[in-house]
Amino acid sequence: MALVVAGERSGVGKTTVTMALLAALTRWGDRVQSFKVGPDYIDPMFHQFITGRACRNLDPLLTSETYVQQCFTSASQDAEFALVEGVMGLFDGASGREDVASTAQVARLLNLPVLLLLDCARMSRSVAAIAHGYRSFDPRLSIAGVVLNRVGSDRHLTLLKEALEPLDLPILGVLRRQDEIALPDRHLGLVPTDELPELRPLCDRLASLAETSFDWNLLRPLLRIGKLGKLGKIETPPPPIPTADAKIQNPKSKIRLAVARDRAFSFYYADNLELLERLGAELVFWSPLQDAALPEGVGGLYFGGGFPEVFAAELAANPAARAAVGAAIRAGLPTYAECGGLMYLSQNIVDFDGNAWEMAGVLPTEAVMGKRLMLGYRRAIAQQDTFLYRQGETLWGHEFHRSHLTHSSETPLYHLQPYDPQSPAIPEGWQSPTLHASYLHVHWGARPELAAQFVAACGNHPAT
Structure with missing residues (x-):
């Protein structure tokens, strides 16, 4: 299996949460393969910096639905765990009118459950309405649980838990406000990894944060490849060796x-x-x-x-x-x-x-x-x-x-x-x-x- 990290909208902390999960797994010596939904180049750089493995883009519009499935299966073959970082909000696609090229479409293609990240900074009881709406909006998806991000205090957390309790939706992680953990950005998104000399200490802090902020007893089985869950495991052949009509005329060497x-x-x-x-x-x-x-x-x-x-x-x-x-x-x-x-x-x-x-x-x-x-x-x-x-x-x-x-x-x-x-x-x-x-x-x-x-x-x- 694997998990898809999705947000209820952009800017809720998907990349930070994904990096924290990858950093903790890597610290423990696990082989983890990461993926990124959509055409983004920079988020995969952060994934690869942490895991030491190339992050793969999963984009059914830039490639094809079949290629997304093949790529996921092929890249995950020698890994123990797999994690897919989503794009924008869970159901936001290329047009804004449908979910083509969305996180939801990729989750369905791969038959994977979703870890829903909620920004709780300015709400309490409303969190239940949002979680309920996302879980029921598309019955083809399975929401494995939620992560509560930017929780302000113990009292705030209590209110959030009380609101979510009737939904019987597992809380798989709780992250307090972390002003000291921030990724710098510029006009096209995050600053790339090669320009961040302090990135390694930041990843170490994220790993330590993840160790204590997530319910790993529930998360590890969901993240582990090969463990069959409610949705099962997708089986597709790896991408074929490419061919083309173009011929190279008498190449003397590579x-x-x-x-x-x-x-x-x-x-x-x-x-x-x-x-x-x-x-x-x-x-x-x-x-x-x-x-x-x-x-x-x-x-x-x-x-x-x-x-x-x-x-x-x-x-x-x-x-x-x-x-x-x-x-x-x-x-x-x-x-x-x-x-x-x-x-x-x-x-x-x-x-x-x-x-x-x-x-x-x-x-x-x-x-x-x-x-x-x-x-x-x-x-x-x-x-x-x-x-x-x-x-x-x-x-x-x-x-x-x-x-x-x-x-x-x-x-x-x-x-x-x-x-x-x-x-x-x-x-x-x-x-x-x-x-x-x-x-x-x-x-x-x-x-x-x-x-x-x-x-x-x-x-x-x-x-x-």
């Missing part, structure tokens, strides 16, 4: 792929990276912040998202790296860039204070930071034949950024349509025969042929 990974570029799905390796790529990590040159002998470049706007001054202060990237891309080195990677390939990044910082200069546009948040799932329709797509091909991705480009490509990569089909599609992205650059984040789990075609393009290009 294909080296330069992956930008540092404090500025850290948004990568674990499944994407592992898929590239399974297809024969050797991932060579390098830092556009610190390295003066690209790694030797690489057949392609991969730029994920991240926070290049936060480190724009440092990126600008490394002209050797910027020049090497620009020269390689102009020479035709296959390149895949998402969001932050797209921004790095522009002429300049203009930060929140209006300062312009020179970037790689591949794309004739600037990336300007602003207040407007572009957020949501997008249906992408390819407008050109590229090394990844054929014209007219469609896929789902996710957009999440506060910057905009000052100029658009005359031959855009995609037309993007929001999840709401009544919204108009807009042109987006830059492309050439060997360049793919877009704000769209794409998970290749259900589309392994895209990763295969990227590797094939890298294998067919002379190494740099």
Whole structure:
């Protein structure tokens, strides 16, 4: 079995509670596999920091319902415990009108019970109404119990327990207000783990808090994989080895792929990276912040998202790296860039204070930071034949950024349509025969042929 940690809304402490549970299990030497519902990159970083295992994203819209089941089963095979952190409120999905891509949908797909987290800071007896509503709203779900968060005092706890008693709903954890335990955030969410030198002591405090705040006699059987409960255990085969029509012409050795990974570029799905390796790529990590040159002998470049706007001054202060990237891309080195990677390939990044910082200069546009948040799932329709797509091909991705480009490509990569089909599609992205650059984040789990075609393009290009 496993548990899904869900909140009655966003901001109730799902990530903190999940980290506390993972930290306690890891302290005790248990092998625990974590998962995150939705497209988020940062929460999985915290999971992996604690467990030492890659956290997997479970998103039936970005991938597929079948892939979610396969991914969960495959990643959990050698673990003793499994924990799934939800997204937003339990029933909040992609559109706000239904629960597609919601925590509830993933819990149903995996046949797992839900641990419901309630923020009790400003209520007492009303907690019973909320718990009752969530338990009865969808009879297909099983609520294993609740965690009471931000409890103010012993008297407050007594009132909460009295209110919940008629529901016969187990209280599996009680967390008092913990002002000294807080995760710093910025304009796109939490600050990533690589920027938090005090994260290890914080995780130690969370582990100690979890040891005394949860009913482990009830929790451990629910979290343990392989113990059959009321809902049973899902049985699905692991994901197949990906294949694609793309062929690599006479590769002489493993294909080296330069992956930008540092404090500025850290948004990568674990499944994407592992898929590239399974297809024969050797991932060579390098830092556009610190390295003066690209790694030797690489057949392609991969730029994920991240926070290049936060480190724009440092990126600008490394002209050797910027020049090497620009020269390689102009020479035709296959390149895949998402969001932050797209921004790095522009002429300049203009930060929140209006300062312009020179970037790689591949794309004739600037990336300007602003207040407007572009957020949501997008249906992408390819407008050109590229090394990844054929014209007219469609896929789902996710957009999440506060910057905009000052100029658009005359031959855009995609037309993007929001999840709401009544919204108009807009042109987006830059492309050439060997360049793919877009704000769209794409998970290749259900589309392994895209990763295969990227590797094939890298294998067919002379190494740099």
